[in-house]
Amino acid sequence: MPLYEHVLIARQDLSNAQAEGLVEHFSTVLSDNGGKVVESEYWGVKTMAYKINKNRKGHYAFLKTDAPSAAVQEMERLCRLHDDVMRVLTIKVDEHEEGPSVQMQKRDDREGRRERR
Numbered sequence: 622m623p624l625y626e627h628v629l630i631a632r633q634d635l636s637n638a639q640a641e642g643l644v645e646h647f648s649t650v651l652s653d654n655g656g657k658v659v660e661s662e663y664w665g666v667k668t669m670a671y672k673i674n675k676n677r678k679g680h681y682a683f684l685k686t687d688a689p690s691a692a693v694q695e696m697e698r699l700c701r702l703h704d705d706v707m708r709v710l711t712i713k714v715d716e717h718e719e720g721p722s723v724q725m726q727k728r729d730d731r732e733g734r735r736e737r738r
Contacts, residue, residue, distance in 0.1 A: 632707060633677070648661060651693070
């Protein structure tokens with residue numbers, strides 16, 4: 622099955638438990654349609670570069686999935702219909718990276734960055 626990565630942005634006025642509940646809800650949608658969630662991460666509340674629906678911040682979540690395209694289309698359709706989800710980004714990848722995503726790594730662990738002046 623194809624491999625996908627999804628980033629969800631939920632409204633800022635949700636609690637952390639509600640935002641993580643959204644991730645669980647969409648994970649079950651994928652698994653009900655024949656896919657599986659390899660890994661999920663909750664990135665927390667982050668400030669966005671521009672306003673979306675009059676919101677400056679949002680709850681960010683990241684999913685790595687192994688699912689057929691029909692399951693991904695159904696999940697994206699339900700995300701568009703859900704009032705609490707502001708944006709969804711889905712990318713098809715050749716393989717998932719091992720370990721935590723760049724957002725979850727400590728700044729000290731990131732290699733290849735030069736020192737600021």
